Amino acid sequence: MTPISRRGFVGLGASMAAGATLGAGPRTAAAAPATATATATGTIKDVRHVVILMQENRSFDHYFGRLKGVRGFDDRSGITLNGGYGVFDQPNGTGRQYPWKLSATPPAGGKDGETLAQCDGDLPHSWSSQHSAWNKGRMDNWVAGVGNVRSLGYLDRSDIPFHYALADNYTICDAYFCSTLSATGPNRTYLWSGKVDQSSYDGGDESGLTWQNYAEALQGAGVTWKVYQNAADNYGDNGCAYFKTFASAKPGSALYDRGMSSVPRATGSTPDDIAAAIKADVVAGTLPQVSWVVPNQAFSEHPYAPPGDGAHFVGLVHQALAADRDVFDSTVLFLNYDENDGFFDHVPPPAPPAGTAGEFLNGVPYGFGFRVPMIVVSPWTRGGWVSSEVFEHTSVLRFLETWTSALGTPATCPNISDWRRRVSGDLTGVFDFARPVYGPVDLPATGVLGMSTCGPLPNPVPTNNALPAQESGTRPARALPYQPNGYLDRLEFGAAGKITAWFTMSNQGAPASRAAHFSIHPGAYRDTTPWQYTVDAGGTTSDYFSIGAGYGDGRYDLTMLGPNRFLRRFRGDATKAGKAAEVKSRYAVEPGTGKPAVYLRMTNSGAAQVKFTITSNHYRGDGPWTYTVAAGASAEDFFNAVAYQDGWYDFTVTVDSDATWSRRFTGHLETGGASVSG
Incomplete structure (x- = not known):
């Protein structure tokens, strides 16, 4: 290799x-009784030593x-690549490849797949190859940028x-x-x-x-x-x-x-x-x-x-x-x-x-x-x-x-x-x-394979091509210093087929104490690079994108990303009836529960009534919910994400007047306290 x-x-x-000499390491066991508790203050001052081990x-x-x-691998907030493929479904020459398990490779060189996976060789990782894989934020050039399908190999x-x-x-x-x-x-x-x-x-x-x-x-x-x-x-x-x-x-x-x-x-x-x-x-x-x-x-x-x-x-x-x-x-x-x-x-x-x-x-x-x-x-x-x-x-x-x-x-x-x-x-x-748990934990025993074993072995090769399943279950999640929100605010129409879509991004509310990074990714109809934004705590920003003549001719498919699985996806055709429909999200305390909720306000600026449908994609099994909104009118409803889904929400909104039109709202409402992973 x-x-x-x-x-x-x-x-x-x-x-x-x-x-050759280390062999299998012993399990970590508890040592002598501790005295750190005697001087604990419940603050960062209780740390006496910091050890940094960078592998x-x-x-x-x-x-x-x-x-x-x-x-x-189960991330429901992954971006969509050009062509409609999910980010895990990467181009591989004339085909496509999902992440694949390295140790599933066939035996070779007298060794089993697990040994081959442990010995898997390195890949290009220079300034040039890393930027090529990133592809200015498109995230769609891993195999070509790295030059090897092993870039998609994983361990578990x-x-x-x-x-x-x-x-x-x-x-x-x-x-x-x-x-x-x-x-x-x-x-x-x-x-x-x-x-x-x-x-x-x-x-x-x-x-x-x-x-x-x-x-x-x-x-x-x-x-x-x-x-x-x-x-x-x-x-x-x-x-x-x-x-x-x-x-x-x-x-x-x-x-x-x-x-x-x-x-x-x-x-x-x-x-x-x-x-x-x-x-x-x-x-x-x-x-x-x-x-x-x-x-x-x-x-x-x-x-x-x-x-x-x-x-x-x-x-x-x-x-x-x-x-x-x-x-x-x-x-x-x-x-x-x-x-x-x-x-x-x-x-x-x-x-x-x-x-x-x-x-x-x-x-x-x-x-x-x-x-x-x-x-x-x-x-x-x-x-x-x-x-x-x-x-x-x-x-x-x-x-x-x-x-x-x-x-x-x-x-x-x-x-x-x-x-x-x-x-x-x-x-x-x-x-x-404030809540330490003292003492070491019992960790699995370890052994040493040795690089001399790896030298003559071939690298693993993929044997499967399907999206891997992630282990089921959640884990406790630390509070985050953001409250990202965003929506498509309006469409503006000009001369000679010019159409602009205006977007708003915000990071407001009591939990927001640090800037949030946002990006907007073009899906279909445009092959430009994503746009990058930094929104300070308590701040808001807006930007517009051409979606008219020469830029999709009214068709659009744009995804807004933010921290912690925050996602908004906007799809439609500004030349069709959906141009009169819009949905804006906001967060507010719902009086019945006293906890933050997601509010969705549906507006119909057209000349005929529109039926909006909100469907839950995950986190709750009820719905869908339908709302008939008269011409020139609005309707709003709320969803108790914090009270019933640990702060998580994932909704898609559609309209009966235009099959091309949809809005997706995904994310997590922060409260300043601990939560559960999504």
Whole structure:
């Protein structure tokens, strides 16, 4: 199996030694009694240690598309591609291909499908290929952009049980994006410093960067920090080394000793040595306030480093932190992935509006990149929760900013753009500091396959072509800082066949405390790129689109997307009777329940009566509801989404006068409190 690697087999010998000696890891068990409860304040101040473990090159759908209760393969708010295909039904040359299970591949090379899936090789994941797959937001060029149908390959619980157990016991983020549509080096540069520039937007491992690395901010603020690594076997993943101040630092200096030096070589196995160093500091009471953990290639999960081997390393880190119960009960472990490799994800990443400062290179946006996994392990994230708040790699730095400020030792990152600070959160919404659940959890045992097993094997090939089913069930969901709404406000008719459709997007109401990203995607009739919008908390915006002569000749099929499965779809023909019908949505407290409800106001501006029909697509089984609206009149009704459907709604509105006309309203009403996944 020949890799398409940015760095080749760095440190392969040590990796193989590790693979030969580690074997199956023990289950994580509870350690000594905790004392963290004695000083608990119920706030972020209860965090004493933050550990950041960034693994390699896996997309969210690739790992967790089948996990119950997240935005995966059963997403009813996926965009529609040109031609009327769903986003999961991707073009593949002259045909089409759905995501397919890697381990369902036929045996080959003397190994079963599961081994072949673990050994699946990497894919192109450069600035060029990532932007090509994204296709300016169309999300329809995965196979061609990546150059391989394996971009649609996925794993599930049977393949990566340890990862699924982490998600089931802690909190998974299903709207966490990598920072840029590019490779490892740029994304790790965002994690360590908050930005890239024209010298560091592409390629593998960066070098000679001159702006401030966040570790320097910690150093200046008096916050203790450390990088746990084997510098000779780190696959180039230590983001400190990308910066000139660190590369030129001398032994004995803080930047070198904390950021560039290696853990003691006690066993000859990089994963074991890193875990031993963490454990030693945990037991000695010297674990820094902030730690970055950098694996070697074989345990990084970078295809074709087996995911199971990466799970083994994550398990070792988890065990090391649990060596002292008090330390474990006051620690946050962020497990995230630098980028998606070339693996498919179906959710369009937020993109900045044209001209946004610090977010474009020669007219092309840096990001966000595609979704990647993020699991937050801590006492305050126990319980199998999901957070659908928008995050990306600089959100980790934002969390550190918020936390260090709360401790009275603020370490700020001046490099994060204003737009990223508006659109992405600081990860504090993932936590419930008032209700910790202390102690480690029992996680599945892990073993090591070893990259030497993978080298000679062929890659998996697809054996099925049907949309995968997601695990049934929901999971508890964290509150979100948005209240997105939107509708087609009106059609305007001008001379020479000119027709414009005006849209309104808003982010208003008590729960809205952060900007919401919206995008509008042309479906049929237009082949333009999606339009991007950022609507601040309490704000509203509007825009218009030509749908007349030369732009569909009156026909339209436009989809509006927002956070957390928010979707509006508008279809019709402005030359037909439906041009007189419109529906607008709003949110208000329904007096009978005292809880927020969705109100739909149907207006008929035509000369004849129209019968509107509202049909529930999901979340409730009653209806449909019909409303006869006289010429020049309106009718309004409400639906108690919060009182009866945990805030979720999904309705389609049609009219009897025009079969081409329909409006779809899908989303979730926020209340400021926890909910249930949709």
